[in-house]
Amino acid sequence: MSNDQPPRPNRVVRTRLLSVIGVVGVGAVLGSLTLWHQQVGDALGLGADKEPVVSTVSAPAIGAPPATVPVTPTPSRRTTTGAPAVPPKTSPTKRPTQQPTKKPTKKPTQVSREESIDGLSPTLKKRLTKAMTAAKADGVTLRITSGRRSAAKQQRLLDEAIRKYGSYKAATRWVLPPKYSAHVQGKAVDIGPAAAMAWLDKNGWRYGVCRRYDNEPWHFEALTTPGRKCPPREPYAVARAD
Numbered sequence: 001m002s003n004d005q006p007p008r009p010n011r012v013v014r015t016r017l018l019s020v021i022g023v024v025g026v027g028a029v030l031g032s033l034t035l036w037h038q039q040v041g042d043a044l045g046l047g048a049d050k051e052p053v054v055s056t057v058s059a060p061a062i063g064a065p066p067a068t069v070p071v072t073p074t075p076s077r078r079t080t081t082g083a084p085a086v087p088p089k090t091s092p093t094k095r096p097t098q099q100p101t102k103k104p105t106k107k108p109t110q111v112s113r114e115e116s117i118d119g120l121s122p123t124l125k126k127r128l129t130k131a132m133t134a135a136k137a138d139g140v141t142l143r144i145t146s147g148r149r150s151a152a153k154q155q156r157l158l159d160e161a162i163r164k165y166g167s168y169k170a171a172t173r174w175v176l177p178p179k180y181s182a183h184v185q186g187k188a189v190d191i192g193p194a195a196a197m198a199w200l201d202k203n204g205w206r207y208g209v210c211r212r213y214d215n216e217p218w219h220f221e222a223l224t225t226p227g228r229k230c231p232p233r234e235p236y237a238v239a240r241a242d
């Protein structure tokens with residue numbers, strides 16, 4: 001009886017002590033492990049000098065493989081657009097590298113020959129270039145919406161205008177036949193937008209460039225000597241040889 005009873009509390013105490021030690025021990029080990037992981041993580045984060053963006057971005061989403069995962073799948077994710085959290089953060093770092101290759105391919109297709117200053121007559125080209133520079137200094141961009149046109153294009157425009165206005169006579173107030181058109185000769189230029197038309201209407205005489213017709217605020221020709229007053233405007237175009 002006396003031998004049986006004492007060991008029971010001892011065993012209970014031992015098991016309680018062991019469990020407490022065990023819990024404390026496991027806790028200490030876990031705590032030290034997490035501390036160690038944090039230190040290792042900090043050391044890795046500080047060590048990666050060249051890729052601070054990649055490591056910080058991928059760390060919250062994916063723990064272990066930061067360098068390999070975001071780099072390779074991003075191009076395919078951009079096309080499929082099926083990825084959840086990582087691509088929006090990683091894509092901005094890659095866009096700047098892809099944009100420069102896209103931009104130069106777009107620009108040549110946007111500016112057609114008709115919208116270029118190159119097809120204009122030497123006189124109009126020279127004067128308009130000076131006017132463009134002066135306008136830019138005033139914060140206005142003179143854009144050529146239509147410069148030199150081919151005879152075929154001019155005829156097409158005239159045919160469309162005849163359909164629109166109902167007669168040849170009415171149409172030629174807006175679109176002259178190819179043999180009379182200053183655009184086909186490279187001696188006329190249409191300018192946009194509205195602020196640019198207004199600027200050139202007001203200042204064009206300084207460069208010898210004048211608005212010609214009342215009904216076309218966008219149409220300009222080299223009609224005066226630079227610095228001289230522009231001739232009076234005509235109400236509209238008339239199909240005649242100049």
Ligand SMILES: [Zn+2]
Pocket residue numbers: 183188189190216218219220
């Ligand atoms: Zn015109």
